[in-house]
Amino acid sequence: MTGKTETTGTTGKTRKTTTGKTATEKAEAVRRAPDGHGYEAVVVGGGAAGLSAALVLGRARRRTLVVDAGEPRNAPAAHMQGFLSRDGMPPAEFLATGRAEIARYGVGLVRDRAVRAGRDAEGRFEVTLAGGDTVRARHLVVATGLQDELPRVPGVAARFGRDVLHCPYCHGWEVRDRAFGVLATTPTSVHQALMVTQWSKDVTLFLHEVAGERLSAEDLDRLAAAGVEVVPGEVAELVVEDDRLTGVRLAGDTASGQGAVHPCEALFVAPRAVPRTGLLEQLGAELTETPFGAYPVVDERGLTTVPGLWAAGNASGFAEQVINAASRGYRAGAAINGELLFADLDAAVAARAAARDGGVHGTDGAKGADGADGEDA
Secondary structure, three states: OOOEEEEEOOOOEEEEEOOOOOHHHHHHHHHHOOEOOEEEEEEEOOOHHHHHHHHHHHHOOOOEEEEEOOOOOOOOOOOOOOOOOOOOOOHHHHHHHHHHHHHOOOOEEEEOOEEEEEEOOOOOEEEEEOOOOEEEEEEEEEOOOEEEEOOOOOOHHHHEOOOEEOOHHHHOHHHOOOOEEEEOOOOOHHHHHHHHHHOOOOEEEEOOOOOHHHOOHHHHHHHHHHOOEEEOOOEEEEEEEOOEEEEEEEOOOOOOOOOOEEEOOEEEOOOEEEEOOHHHHHOOOOEEEEOOEEEEOOOOOOEOOOOOEEEOHHHOOOOOOHHHHHHHHHHHHHHHHHHHHHHHHHHHHHHHHHHHHHHHHHHHHHHHHHHHHHHHO
16 A cells, blocks of 8 residues: 655654554554444433533543434524633534544544433443444443423424523523513513513513412512513414514404514523433433423432433533533543543452462462372372
């Protein structure tokens, strides 16, 4: 084969290689190639949490694979905010940057969906992909996030991430001082209405599915103190003009058939969170019920009740913003490296002890037999 001249090291010297890679790169590629024992870690989920865990593991020289179905929770948003040094970056650009970073450390990535998880005969995690492949690993990180189920009001889904929003910390600055609406689906929507008054003093709470009598006296006092208008009645649809949200239409009465329209330039909603915990449940991880769905019981590192099984990001909790999710992934990745390191060291210690004990017993046995024969002679 024809070699390629490359500059190597810091000396500027060149050398020939048959593959276009330095000897160090070739050795690394061989070391990282999955052998009969599979990967040391498989990360299911290619969002901030999953990529962060994979980055730490790759830098720790662990054979790691990311399985990415390509369904990030924040895909509808044009920009993400509140991530120091990445404020305003489009989510797709953020993830592309993360994928490039893990690739530098030899972490593999496959675009596929994990559909089933179990254990093989040797106790390794076994993950079946929708495409038919199966991958195995000593540790498994589930960073599959959650799905937002939006209120079924015409116009909400189409505008979500633009002027239909769910988090003031994510989007409040961009829509500050506009006419806000809050679509109530539970009494806890009062809290959301009070929170968004920090970004606008023109706030209307549309009770929609919540009966007025379900609001407490304290709720009403706080809403009044904050200057929030409370509008009873079901919301029929959003009013959009020139590709901009301009109002909220209430359901019509029997006389006119048309409900009143209230000005609204940004509508805050509370989607129903549906955690993607299927793989965790298949592996027997314990879940705990919260007001925002059932999430796995994890320790401070992200370890579930199943040894070797980890959860990070929105798969482990509802309120994980991008920066929090990345932090949880980092923590899990570092913990996994430590678990692998000390498990291998303990196995090596046990193997050395077994070899030493076996050698001693074998030698003693041989001496005893020889001595007996000599005495009989």
